[in-house]
Amino acid sequence: MMIKVEAYVREDKFEDVKAALNAIGVNGLTVSQVMGCGIQRGYKEIVRGMQVDMQMQPKIKFEIVVSSEEWEVKTIEAIEKAAYTGEPGDGKIFTYEIRHAQKIRTKETGYDAIQATE
Amino acid sequence: MMIKVEAYVREDKFEDVKAALNAIGVNGLTVSQVMGCGIQRGYKEIVRGMQVDMQMQPKIKFEIVVSSEEWEVKTIEAIEKAAYTGEPGDGKIFTYEIRHAQKIRTKETGYDAIQATE
Amino acid sequence: MMIKVEAYVREDKFEDVKAALNAIGVNGLTVSQVMGCGIQRGYKEIVRGMQVDMQMQPKIKFEIVVSSEEWEVKTIEAIEKAAYTGEPGDGKIFTYEIRHAQKIRTKETGYDAIQATE
Ligand SMILES: Nc1ncnc2c1ncn2[C@@H]1O[C@H](COP(=O)(O)OP(=O)(O)OP(=O)(O)O)[C@@H](O)[C@H]1O
Ligand SMILES: Nc1ncnc2c1ncn2[C@@H]1O[C@H](COP(=O)(O)OP(=O)(O)OP(=O)(O)O)[C@@H](O)[C@H]1O
Ligand SMILES: Nc1ncnc2c1ncn2[C@@H]1O[C@H](COP(=O)(O)OP(=O)(O)OP(=O)(O)O)[C@@H](O)[C@H]1O
Numbered sequence: 001m002m003i004k005v006e007a008y009v010r011e012d013k014f015e016d017v018k019a020a021l022n023a024i025g026v027n028g029l030t031v032s033q034v035m036g037c038g039i040q041r042g043y044k045e046i047v048r049g050m051q052v053d054m055q056m057q058p059k060i061k062f063e064i065v066v067s068s069e070e071w072e073v074k075t076i077e078a079i080e081k082a083a084y085t086g087e088p089g090d091g092k093i094f095t096y097e098i099r100h101a102q103k104i105r106t107k108e109t110g111y112d113a114i115q116a117t118e
Numbered sequence: 119m120m121i122k123v124e125a126y127v128r129e130d131k132f133e134d135v136k137a138a139l140n141a142i143g144v145n146g147l148t149v150s151q152v153m154g155c156g157i158q159r160g161y162k163e164i165v166r167g168m169q170v171d172m173q174m175q176p177k178i179k180f181e182i183v184v185s186s187e188e189w190e191v192k193t194i195e196a197i198e199k200a201a202y203t204g205e206p207g208d209g210k211i212f213t214y215e216i217r218h219a220q221k222i223r224t225k226e227t228g229y230d231a232i233q234a235t236e
Numbered sequence: 237m238m239i240k241v242e243a244y245v246r247e248d249k250f251e252d253v254k255a256a257l258n259a260i261g262v263n264g265l266t267v268s269q270v271m272g273c274g275i276q277r278g279y280k281e282i283v284r285g286m287q288v289d290m291q292m293q294p295k296i297k298f299e300i301v302v303s304s305e306e307w308e309v310k311t312i313e314a315i316e317k318a319a320y321t322g323e324p325g326d327g328k329i330f331t332y333e334i335r336h337a338q339k340i341r342t343k344e345t346g347y348d349a350i351q352a353t354e
């Protein structure tokens with residue numbers, strides 16, 4: 001099964017997360033800059049009893065397509081460890097199933113498309 | 119079932135859509151700037167009988183992961199109402215199933231990862 | 237079945253890929269700028285025997301939601317042909333299933349939401 005792991009992490013954890021993914025040997029990844037908020041709505045803690053405006057914070061989104069559930073777990077664990085501070089705002093990881101993968105240069109599909117087969 | 123709702127809306131509807139999502143009480147969201155076009159290819163109306171170049175227009179992409187089909191519906195309705203003008207270019211909403219969710223700070227997974235449980 | 241086709245291609249192939257998608261008649265698309273790397277980790281070839289840092293390269297991400305497996309194939313083929321150079325870094329294509337689609341202006345859902353029905 002091919003799976004995409006998506007993670008939203010702190011901007012200053014970009015290098016650490018990238019290094020952690022490199023260390024486990026992922027075969028590719030994509031990053032982009034996004035803005036977001038979680039349950040604190042961008043504040044330092046949850047503000048109760050009044051509706052506050054959402055403050056968007058800059059985050060880095062990682063996208064990594066992997067080739068098995070085993071790699072899904074490995075990838076999540078690597079991100080989790082590298083992105084952790086213990087303070088609100090450390091981020092979220094989501095995964096979903098990929099139907100089809102294709103490498104444009106070689107026309108390889110599926111498992112082969114996301115492996116280092118050469 | 120965990121579901122990601124993705125919406126592409128007008129730039130000048132960013133604040134309205136964010137406020138609508140805040141009002142229904144979503145527990146997190148991510149936004150990014152994208153470029154896109156729909157069936158009019160970036161023009162004011164559909165140009166027939168000749169093939170026109172696609173004109174990319176700036177749009178805002180919202181991503182909201184929710185914890186049930188009920189929340190999927192609520193989220194779609196909130197976006198739809200807030201993003202509507204009635205003119206071409208109002209945008210599109212797509213949803214898909216999420217396999218796994220994880221909160222980095224607490225290591226909570228699944229439903230708990232996207233709820234305000236504290 | 238509704239399917240999202242996601243492709244990461246070279247920056248200088250943006251116009252070619254867009255024109256190819258226009259030529260087959262897709263009804264909408266979204267693009268964004270991302271950074272990424274594949275199995276060469278951003279280098280010209282695979283560096284063996286030592287762990288090298290990942291060098292992020294700018295890429296263009298295309299997202300196209302289509303309404304059938306037939307269109308999935310057509311869309312992949314169009315991108316593949318337009319994005320190809322034969323050198324490492326040509327890019328990857330991934331697809332996944334979409335649960336629900338909605339056009340904000342008309343409230344059309346599913347198949348109708350992503351068709352030119354007018
Ligand atoms: N439900 C969600 N849907 C989409 N994106 C989300 C969601 N929750 C969080 N995010 C993204 O993850 C980023 C980090 O979220 P954050 O770590 O603050 O989550 P949280 O649930 O508030 O956890 P914590 O309590 O540890 O702060 C957000 O800025 C946003 O980009
Ligand atoms: N099929 C699609 N795949 C990917 N993104 C799409 C698709 N259709 C629309 N979008 C995104 O949604 C944005 C808004 O699209 P738009 O509202 O113009 O859709 P439309 O089908 O042309 O509807 P309308 O007729 O109301 O203009 C686009 O700029 C693009 O970013
Ligand atoms: N497994 C992956 N997960 C997420 N994104 C990826 C993955 N593999 C590649 N990408 C994205 O696609 C872009 C292009 O990748 P690239 O074409 O170099 O892949 P490759 O497997 O190294 O193929 P080639 O050997 O032809 O270079 C990367 O910069 C990255 O954005």
Ligand SMILES: [Mg+2]
Pocket residue numbers: 037038039040041088089090
């Ligand atoms: Mg938070």
Ligand SMILES: [Mg+2]
Pocket residue numbers: 155156157158159206207208
């Ligand atoms: Mg349109």
Ligand SMILES: [Mg+2]
Pocket residue numbers: 273274275276277324325326
């Ligand atoms: Mg490569």
